[in-house]
Amino acid sequence: MKVFVFGSGGDVGEYLLKKLAQKNHQAVTIAESANRADELKMVGAAEVYLAADTSYTEVLAGCDAIIYIAGTSPHAGEDNNVLVDHEAVTRAMAAAKQQQVARLVYLSPARVDESAISQNTAGKKIPEELMKLDEFTYTIIHASRGVHKPGKGMIDIIASNRKKAADLPFEDIAEVLVESLANKATYNKTLNITPGIIPIKKALT
Amino acid sequence: MGKISKYLPTAIIGSTVAAPLAYIAYIYQKDNHQKQHAVLRNFPLLGRVRYMAEHVGPELRQYLFSGDNEGLPFSRIQYEDIVKAGKYNDRLIGFGSDRNFAEDGFYIRNSLFPKLRTELRIDNSHKVATYRYVVDHEGLISRKEHREEILADPYYLRDEDAIVIGEGYCRHPFTIKGQVGMSAMSYGALGENAITALSKGLGIAGGTWMNTGEGGISDYHLAGDTDLIMQIGPGLFGVRTPGGEFSWEAFKEKAAMENVKAFEVKLAQGAKTRGGHLEGNKVTEEIARIRLIEPGKTVNSPNRFTEYDSFEKLFAFIEQLREVGGKPVGMKIVVGDVEGLEEMARIMRDTGKGPDFITIDGGEGGTGATYQELADSVGLPIMTALPIVDELLRQYGVRDRVKLIASGKLVTPDKIAMALALGADLVNIARGFMISVGCIMAEVCHTNTCPVGVATTDPDLQDGLIVGEKMYRVANYVMSLRAGLFNIAAATGVESPTLIERKHLTHKDIRGRVSSVGSMIHQLDQKEKQEKPVEDLPPKNNL
Structure with a gap:
C-alpha cells in the first residue's frame, strides 16, 4: 500500500516509517530540509518531498491511504492549551478528497487520560468531527502518553477515556497505526489504546 | 553457687581489659625495637596513626577534603561526569562550569551561527x-x-561520514x-x-x-x-x-x-x-x-x-x-x-x-x-x-x-x-x-x-x-x-564531528590573551631559530 504520512518528524514518526517499510508498504512523506529528508529515508521512507517545493495535491497523487500524526509536545495534556493546527489537518483532508484517497488513520493529539474538557481545549478535537462528517473511511486513535521505550506489542482497547493511563511506547503506537491501515474492524471507529495484555493485531479485530 | 559462677563475670571483664592491654604492650615493644621506622621508635604506637592516615589518604582526599576540581589523574567532577553519563544517560549540569577559567587552556570556538539540531548529519x-x-x-x-x-x-555517524581504516590498501577495510x-x-x-x-x-x-x-x-x-x-x-x-x-x-x-x-x-x-x-x-x-x-x-x-x-x-x-x-x-x-x-x-x-x-x-x-x-x-x-x-x-x-x-x-x-x-x-x-x-x-x-x-x-x-x-x-x-x-x-557550526x-x-593564556592554534612544528622551527644553541652561551666561569 502506498501510504502518505503527515507528521513523520515527531517521536512516533520514525517508528512508523520503519514499521511501514517492514510491512512492505511504501511510505511517502514531507520533510522541512534535505538533511531531514535523508534521515527519514534512512529510517524507511520510500519517497520524501521537501516542504518548500511541494503542494499537498501533488504529493498525495496515487496514495492509497493517509496516516496523520497530529503533533503535540510529549508533555501536552491536562490543562495545557495545546494548539493543534487543525487548519493544516483540514487542508490535508481537502487535498485527500481531491485525490480520492479514502482511507485515513488519525492519531489524535488528545490523550486517553485527558478529561473531556481538556480534550476539547484549543480545538484539539475539531479535525475528528470533520473526519466523521466527510466520507472518509477513518480510524481515530487516542493513545496514552508516548515514551521512548521498547515496544511490548501488547495493548488494551478501552471504552472511554480514563483518569490515569500508563505510558505507551511510541513503537506500540506506531504498530497500532500500521496494523489499522487495512483492518476492516477498525474502519470508522475511534479507538482508545493503553498498554495492556492483548497482542496488537488481536486487540484490533 | 559454685566458684565458677561467682568468679566468671570478673574473669570476663578482667580478660576483656587485660587482653587488649597486653596486645597494646606487645605492639609498643615491637614498635620501640624495630629498626625500620624512626617515627615508630620515637613514638611507639602513636606513630602508627601516621601510617594509617597515609594509607587512607587518597580516599580521604577524594571523598572529604579535595575540591571538585582537584585530584589527579581525574578530578571529582570528571569522575562524576563519567559515572552519571553511564548511570543516568544524562549529562545536564546546573548553574555553570567549575572549570578554572584563569588557567591556560584550549577553548572551542563557537560559531555565531551554530547548526540547528535538524541540520546535523x-x-x-x-x-x-x-x-x-x-x-x-x-x-x-x-x-x-x-x-x-x-x-x-x-x-552514529552517517554512512558517508563513517571512518574507514585501510580503504584501498587491504582486502577488508574497517568501517566505523x-x-x-x-x-x-x-x-x-x-x-x-x-x-x-x-x-x-x-x-x-x-x-x-x-x-x-x-x-x-x-x-x-x-x-x-x-x-x-x-x-x-x-x-x-x-x-x-x-x-x-x-x-x-x-x-x-x-x-x-x-x-x-x-x-x-x-x-x-x-x-x-x-x-x-x-x-x-x-x-x-x-x-x-x-x-x-x-x-x-x-x-x-x-x-x-x-x-x-x-x-x-x-x-x-x-x-x-x-x-x-x-x-x-x-x-x-x-x-x-x-x-x-x-x-x-x-x-x-x-x-x-x-x-x-x-x-x-x-x-x-x-x-x-x-x-x-x-x-x-x-x-x-x-x-x-x-x-x-x-x-x-x-x-x-x-x-x-x-x-x-x-x-x-x-x-x-x-x-x-x-x-x-x-x-x-x-x-x-x-x-x-x-x-x-x-x-x-x-x-x-x-x-x-x-x-x-x-x-x-x-x-x-x-x-x-x-x-x-x-x-x-x-x-x-x-x-x-x-x-x-x-x-x-x-x-x-559544522554538521558532523568529523x-x-x-x-x-583557540588557546587562551594565563594573561587572557588568545592565540589561534596554528602549526606546532612551524612554531617549533621558529623557536629553534630564535634560541641560541647551548654552545653560544657565555661560559659559566667568566674568567
Whole structure:
C-alpha cells in the first residue's frame, strides 16, 4: 500500500516509517530540509518531498491511504492549551478528497487520560468531527502518553477515556497505526489504546 | 553457687581489659625495637596513626577534603561526569562550569551561527535498547532511584561520514560509525567480569571498537560481539610459537575471526615505555592458553620488538601482516623523537609502505603497572604529540593513507573534540571505560586487589561487579560521548564531528590573551631559530 504520512518528524514518526517499510508498504512523506529528508529515508521512507517545493495535491497523487500524526509536545495534556493546527489537518483532508484517497488513520493529539474538557481545549478535537462528517473511511486513535521505550506489542482497547493511563511506547503506537491501515474492524471507529495484555493485531479485530 | 559462677563475670571483664592491654604492650615493644621506622621508635604506637592516615589518604582526599576540581589523574567532577553519563544517560549540569577559567587552556570556538539540531548529519535510524537510572527522591542519607528500560539515540555517524581504516590498501577495510572506542586493556590486567561487561556494553552501543590489549583475544573480549582491534606487543602474546617467535599460523587464525577488524603493533604506551612483566602465579591455565605461553611460568617481554630496529624492517613486517591477514594494520606510538617521526613520514612517502592507522598515546596515558619516571616524564602529552604527527604526515603527503587514533585522558566530549580538532580521526579511552564499569580510582591496579573487582582476576573481588548492570553503563557512556560530540559540532557550526578542525580551536593564556592554534612544528622551527644553541652561551666561569 502506498501510504502518505503527515507528521513523520515527531517521536512516533520514525517508528512508523520503519514499521511501514517492514510491512512492505511504501511510505511517502514531507520533510522541512534535505538533511531531514535523508534521515527519514534512512529510517524507511520510500519517497520524501521537501516542504518548500511541494503542494499537498501533488504529493498525495496515487496514495492509497493517509496516516496523520497530529503533533503535540510529549508533555501536552491536562490543562495545557495545546494548539493543534487543525487548519493544516483540514487542508490535508481537502487535498485527500481531491485525490480520492479514502482511507485515513488519525492519531489524535488528545490523550486517553485527558478529561473531556481538556480534550476539547484549543480545538484539539475539531479535525475528528470533520473526519466523521466527510466520507472518509477513518480510524481515530487516542493513545496514552508516548515514551521512548521498547515496544511490548501488547495493548488494551478501552471504552472511554480514563483518569490515569500508563505510558505507551511510541513503537506500540506506531504498530497500532500500521496494523489499522487495512483492518476492516477498525474502519470508522475511534479507538482508545493503553498498554495492556492483548497482542496488537488481536486487540484490533 | 559454685566458684565458677561467682568468679566468671570478673574473669570476663578482667580478660576483656587485660587482653587488649597486653596486645597494646606487645605492639609498643615491637614498635620501640624495630629498626625500620624512626617515627615508630620515637613514638611507639602513636606513630602508627601516621601510617594509617597515609594509607587512607587518597580516599580521604577524594571523598572529604579535595575540591571538585582537584585530584589527579581525574578530578571529582570528571569522575562524576563519567559515572552519571553511564548511570543516568544524562549529562545536564546546573548553574555553570567549575572549570578554572584563569588557567591556560584550549577553548572551542563557537560559531555565531551554530547548526540547528535538524541540520546535523546524525544517524539515529536504529535506536538502542538500554537501561538507565531515574532518581525518584534524593535525601541526605538516602536516595531512591529505579532502573528503567529505554530506547536511546545512538548518535552514529552517517554512512558517508563513517571512518574507514585501510580503504584501498587491504582486502577488508574497517568501517566505523563512531569516533570513540576502547583503548587497549588486556584480560589479566582486567578481570573477566570487567572485560565481559565492556565487550557487551560496546556491542550494545555499536559504532565503536575494543582494543584487546597485548594479552591476546579472550572469550570475554568476544562476549559482546563488538568489533575488535587485536594488539600485538613485543611479547607476541596470542601470536607466538612456544619458543617465543612470531607464529604466522596463530596470526592467520586470529585474522580469520569475524570480530577481529584490525591489528595494532604496539611500539610503546604512554605510561609504559618499558617491557612487560607477568608474574608466574598470575599465569593461569586460561591466560596461558590465550597468550600461548606456559602456565605458571614468569614471562618478561622486551621493551621493543627485538627483530625490528628500523622503520624499513618494521614496515616490511606490517606489509606482511596486512598481506597475510587481509585486515588493516596500525601501530601504537608515543611521541618524543620528532626527527625520528619525520624520518618515518619520509619513508612512508618514498616507499608507499606504512601503517593504516597510528595510535598516538599521550604521555599522560594510564597503565596497570609502570615506574614513576616513565609515567611522569617520558613522552609528550597528547595535545602536543597529536598535532606534530598530523602535521608531519601532511607535510609528506601521506596523511590520507593513515587514520590517527588519539588517547590520553580524553574522557569527556570537550576533550575528545579538542583531540579531533588537533588532528585525530578517532579517540581511544581506557580509564573512562574502567570508571563506567565501577572503577573508583583506588590506584591499586598492579596489586590484583582492586576493591571493586575491575582490575583484578580475584574471583571474590570480581563478585561485586555485575555484568548485567555495568554493561548498560558502558553503552550509555559511549552514546553520551557521541551525543556530546554532535553538540560541539553544532556549536562550532559544522554538521558532523568529523568536520571539526584546528580552526575551531583557540588557546587562551594565563594573561587572557588568545592565540589561534596554528602549526606546532612551524612554531617549533621558529623557536629553534630564535634560541641560541647551548654552545653560544657565555661560559659559566667568566674568567
